[in-house]
Amino acid sequence: MQRLLSRAFGAFVLCAASATAFAALPIQQWSQPNGARVWLIESHGLPMVDVQIDFDAGARRDPREKAGLASVTAGMTGKGIAARGGQPALDENQVSEAWADLGAGFGASAGGDRMSFTLRSLTDPALLPKAVLLGSRQLAEPAFPDAVWQRERQRISASIRESNTRPATVADRAYSAAVYGGHPYGYVTTEESLGRITVDDMRERHARYIQACRAKVSVVGDVTRAQADQLVTQLLARLPQGAAAQCAPLPPVAEVPPLAAALERRIPFASAQAHVLVGQPGYRRADPDYFPLLVGNYTLGGGGFVSRLTTEVREKRGLSYSVYSYFSPGLHAGAFTLGLQTRPDQAAQAMQVARDVVARFVREGPSEAELKAAKDFMIGGFALRLDSNSKLLDNLASIAWNDLPLDYLDTWTKKVEQVTVADVRAAFARKLQPERMVSVVVGGNTNVQQ
Incomplete structure (x- = not known):
């Protein structure tokens, strides 16, 4: 079975369709009686199906004192399945072996906004129903064994201790806390926050948020709409059911607060390179400026060696091998981030040059030639x-x-093509205030500044 799955993947790579063919595939969308919403792209070239189930249960809903709850809850769903509905309990080894026997896979993860569950399987009638049943059990009936959580807590804590010895980690954590100003996007998982998380917290989190009426399900593969609807129904069948109207709304999460003033933190660290991060809250994914900001950032710092930041910081002054910028929009205003590494004695100069490039770009936008190259x-x-x-x-x-x-x-592609220099300049002026950015420098014998 594993060899069959490998051959299927290989055939897919060799026969990958063009962008035009993919874009021509229609997206179907419908809602189920239980409130779950389904999106489908039929792709019948290979006997495979991929499914992703998303819930509004990401880190933005973590309590500050239990930062990391969403992530560890997602991770623990694969560590054992409870005995329910006439099905036997499975420990973590048995779960892993069951998926290996099917040549399929099921996983869970949590980001800032959502908790996601993914299923990948061949559509062979002898295999898919078994994969769907096992997936439905892992989704709805995780055991959350306490002994396994105690072990996992120790493992994650050790990983945190090790990561804290790296300047990049120290910079990222200080930067997130400063940019997000107390919003959950800036919460940091620590040994202390892990120590406060119990399996009861995980069970409560799962019961409250992982419900059929809250599911957004995406399906791609060799299934028809009727088959996809049946597959989704079976995957969600063991979750709490009910009409969409009975799904109580979740409490709102506050927006990311704007920065009132510039903030600079210099953190001493014994490292060969200073890590520099500069930025501020950016924009939500639903913002109408999405495409001008996407295209404009390619010229500013997202285009690698052809970006302005690389030209000014690396090529002209040799202050850093790599410098970049990006936006990370989500349900809330994800950060605009500029990053680089340099010698500690050059950090102030490199940071100032980079900030000047951003300020000029906000004022002027790209040239026509730069915009054309980006598009x-x-x-x-x-x-x-x-x-x-x-x-x-x-x-x-x-x-x-x-x-x-x-x-x-x-x-x-049409949306990208329609972006103008004026669009980029106006969008950046609306979103960025270079005089009110957070700056974090980690490395060198600097004094900490709050």
């Missing part, structure tokens, strides 16, 4: 966003999660 690269590389089932599923799940139009993939 040509992004449009030309669009096929790489869709050249595998997993990438196609990622795009479909993003459309589902963010309530994007069903023709989003068909119109993506």
